[in-house]
Amino acid sequence: MHRKMTITLDEEVYEGLYRTVGKRRMSQFIEDLVRPHVLATSLxxxxxxxxxxxxxxxxxxxxxxxxxxDMANEAR
Structure with missing residues (x-):
């Protein structure tokens, strides 16, 4: 299930994101970047x-x- 979210980005960041991944792929790109930082499954x-x-x-x-x-020898 997906949830809609509104975020605010600096204009330069938005333009770079738009040029790099395109308008229709921004959400997935951001999700892929954020996922490992918020879900323990990546570990x-x-x-x-x-x-x-x-x-x-x-x-x-x-x-x-x-x-x-080495530890066994050290204990002697």
């Missing part, structure tokens, strides 16, 4: 993407295991 999606990166996860696991080993 969840980012964490899912990182977890799906097998090479990154293997490197992170290796780093964690090395750190745990």
């Amino acid at each position: 969840d999606e980012g964490y899912r993407a990182m977890a799906a990166d097998v090479a990154r996860e293997a490197e992170a696991q290796e780093w964690c295991n090395g750190l745990a080993g």
